[in-house]
Amino acid sequence: MKKLYTRFFHIPKHEKIGEKAMLVRVATTIATIVGCLIAMSLTAYAYFSCDVSSVLNVIQAANFDAQIAITDENKTLVEPSAKEGKISTFIFTVPGTYTVTLGKGTSSAQTGFCVLYIGEDTYHTQQIGVDIGANNQNREYVSFTLQVKGPETVKIESHWGTSSHYDYTENECYIVDSRPLKVIVVGTATNTVTDTDEVTTTTTTKTEISVSKTAETTSTTTIEQSTASTTEHTTTLSTETTTTVSETSVTKTTESTIPTETTSVQTTTFPQTTNITETTTVSHTAVSVTTTVSDETTTENVVTTEQTQPVSETTAVDTGASTA
Amino acid sequence: MKPYATKKTYKKIALVFSLCLLILWGVLGTGASLAWFTDTSPEINNIFHFADFDLTVSYFDENKEWTEIEADTTIFDNHALYEPGYVQIVYLKVENEGTVPFNFLTAVNVNGCIEATNAFGQPFMLQDYLKFGVITNIKEQDILSGTLDREVAKNNATITVKEIADMPLHNYATTPAFLPSKGEAYIALIVRMPEEVGNIANYRGTTVPKVELGVTVKAEQIVN
Numbered sequence: 020m021k022k023l024y025t026r027f028f029h030i031p032k033h034e035k036i037g038e039k040a041m042l043v044r045v046a047t048t049i050a051t052i053v054g055c056l057i058a059m060s061l062t063a064y065a066y067f068s069c070d071v072s073s074v075l076n077v078i079q080a081a082n083f084d085a086q087i088a089i090t091d092e093n094k095t096l097v098e099p100s101a102k103e104g105k106i107s108t109f110i111f112t113v114p115g116t117y118t119v120t121l122g123k124g125t126s127s128a129q130t131g132f133c134v135l136y137i138g139e140d141t142y143h144t145q146q147i148g149v150d151i152g153a154n155n156q157n158r159e160y161v162s163f164t165l166q167v168k169g170p171e172t173v174k175i176e177s178h179w180g181t182s183s184h185y186d187y188t189e190n191e192c193y194i195v196d197s198r199p200l201k202v203i204v205v206g207t208a209t210n211t212v213t214d215t216d217e218v219t220t221t222t223t224t225k226t227e228i229s230v231s232k233t234a235e236t237t238s239t240t241t242i243e244q245s246t247a248s249t250t251e252h253t254t255t256l257s258t259e260t261t262t263t264v265s266e267t268s269v270t271k272t273t274e275s276t277i278p279t280e281t282t283s284v285q286t287t288t289f290p291q292t293t294n295i296t297e298t299t300t301v302s303h304t305a306v307s308v309t310t311t312v313s314d315e316t317t318t319e320n321v322v323t324t325e326q327t328q329p330v331s332e333t334t335a336v337d338t339g340a341s342t343a
Numbered sequence: 344m345k346p347y348a349t350k351k352t353y354k355k356i357a358l359v360f361s362l363c364l365l366i367l368w369g370v371l372g373t374g375a376s377l378a379w380f381t382d383t384s385p386e387i388n389n390i391f392h393f394a395d396f397d398l399t400v401s402y403f404d405e406n407k408e409w410t411e412i413e414a415d416t417t418i419f420d421n422h423a424l425y426e427p428g429y430v431q432i433v434y435l436k437v438e439n440e441g442t443v444p445f446n447f448l449t450a451v452n453v454n455g456c457i458e459a460t461n462a463f464g465q466p467f468m469l470q471d472y473l474k475f476g477v478i479t480n481i482k483e484q485d486i487l488s489g490t491l492d493r494e495v496a497k498n499n500a501t502i503t504v505k506e507i508a509d510m511p512l513h514n515y516a517t518t519p520a521f522l523p524s525k526g527e528a529y530i531a532l533i534v535r536m537p538e539e540v541g542n543i544a545n546y547r548g549t550t551v552p553k554v555e556l557g558v559t560v561k562a563e564q565i566v567n
Contacts, residue, residue, distance in 0.1 A: 067443075070561035071400040074454065075417045078512075078534060078554040080469050081424035082546050104547055105462040128426040128545075151428070177462075179545045180427035184538055 083131030083179035085147060086124030089165075091117050105177040110170075111206065117165040118200070121175075123148050132182040133161070135194070136174040137205050143187040144194040152183060161196040169206035397441035398562040403434035403486060418558060419534070425473065430508075430535040434486045437528045437560055445562040446519035449477055449530055452557040453514055459552035462542040469552035472544040476508030477517055478531040486529060508533035512554065519563070532558065 027043045030036050087107055089097040092115050099107040111117070121133050121144060130148035134141060144161045146152070165173065178185075187193050194201055401409040402418040412418065418433045425431075437447055453470055461467045485491060512534065522528055534556075536544075546552050 067396050067564035068445075068562060069396060069398040070559055071398060071412050072414070072557060072559040073402075073412050073416050073418045074452075074555075074557040075415060075421075076419040076556040076558065077417075077421045078419065078469065078473065078556055079421075079424060080459075080536075080544065080546060080552045081426040081429075083426070084547070104464055105542060105545065127424050129424075130426070176542075177545075178542055180541065181538060184427075 081126070081128035081179070083126040083128040083177055084124060085126070085131065085133050085175070085177040086122040087133075087175055088120045088122070089117050090120075091115055107175050109173045109175070111165070111167045111173065112170050114167050114169060114206065114208070117167060118162065119165055119175075120160050120162045121147055122160045126177075126179075128179045130181070131177060131179040134176040134178055134185075136176070137171065137203070140192065141187075142192045142194050142203070143182045143185060145196055146182060151181065158196060161194065163194050163196075163201040163203060166202055166204045167206045168204060168208045171206035173205065395442040396445070396562075396564065397439070398445070398447070398560070399438040399440050400560045401436045401438070403436075407487075409436055418532075419556065425469070425534075425536045427536055427540045428538040430533065432491060433532045433558075434481070435530040435532065435558075435560065436483075437522065437530065437562075439522045439524055439526045439562070442524055443564060444521065444523045444526075445564055447522050447528070447560060447562040448517050448519045449479070449532075450516040450559045450561065451475065451477070451512075451514065451532070452559065453512060453554060454557050455553075455555040457550065457553040459546040459550045460548050462545045462547055464547075465543075467544060467546075467552070469544065470512045470554045472540045473512040473534060473536055473554065474508050475510055475512050475515075475532070475534045477515075478507055478533070479517060479520060479528070481529045481531050483527075483529055486531075491531060505537075508535050512556075521565075522562070530560075 026037075027039055030040055084105060087099070089109060091097060091113075097109060097111075097117065100110045101108040123131070126148075128148070130146050130150065132146055133144045135144070144163075145158065147158060147161050150156045150158055182193075194203070400412045402412055402416070404410045405420075410416070412435075418435070419431060423429070423431055435449070439445060439447075456468050456470050458466050458468055481491075520528065544552075
């Protein structure tokens, strides 16, 4: 520092002023003058201009997340199987009637709606909250009924905004909060043939099986019957059973009189051959029978089988079937 | 007499003399200028005085009154929550209370933005889904009668408002407008969220998306 001072600022008393010291002083003076000029200009500019500012304004967004309450016939709450973002997924496995109630919950938005995804169908609900299209009516809840026929997955998405901005078909895919509640049928019954299936065949099958039986045996008969019906049961027969396949009609009701154990699967195949061996098996093969079975299906199969020992005999089974 | 002392004295004298001459020059120049610009004629035609430059900006508050804007004044409702179809209009009154006309402009500055997560789990910025506009030729009568507010309330946002307030929210300044001395001008600032904004801006979680907005009205002297 002393060196710098001596070199650029010090003027010796009895000596000539150095060139560098002189230059520094001149430069300092010029810089001061320029600085003053700039300050004067800025002051003049500031004097003749003015501004007013408001800088603390905050713009923030609302959000909409619907409160979803689904109850079954016993008023038991159905919990969602998954919730991701604004989409809640409900899996219905038990058929029945479910009441769905959608509300605003803790949403900060004034209004919103829900989108339901059921299979390939998409439903939009009425506005939940302030409905501008209905004179600013404040709708707290939108309720409707789901009639579940079979296993189905329903996704419910919370959506802010106005449902009228999105594609929907009124009356069909638009859910309004009405009394009585709008009913939406979902799912397909597991033991029903499609309603479009009409009975086009009438099958009369008569099967007689007679096997000489010299000894008491217990036979296990497996009847496989394939129909369009999804009802299945396996039967374990006693020694004396008769099997008749009755005519099928649009509504087929059959009573099962098989006294033995029945399981859920019954399949009948036609034509059939019977091989009686040590363990007798009787198989029936039927042509395709299209039946429409109501929810309450009872199957009447009476199988008459006479079995005799020795079981090594092979018996041909005559089947008479006519299809129309 | 020592020669060194004489030289030093001469230097001092010369320096003092130079300073005196400089001061004399300044005084002569200033005096001449003042004399040139003053006249003692009975009819005062040449008056040289400094201009008075004064700008006042007020906003139309919730009590339907004009309130002057201070440094800590918020003109937008900070509690308002924007959703599709929401529109907020702020009216400003610019007054020239000075003695010289000036040009003024209105500037909007986005000072900050808080990022949030939307319904699909994606980050988003709220300002990307907001529109704004500035109306500078509005009349006070329309403000007091609430004409624009009624139009907006009719159906979320009328076509007029949609056409005017259709700029993405970003830093913006209007072109300078002339305001004579003692004149008034009215401005409407519109910030809205379009109705077609979907769940892409519907946030989830605890972080609320925000935009910090600054509004400045600036007046500048007219240069001849």
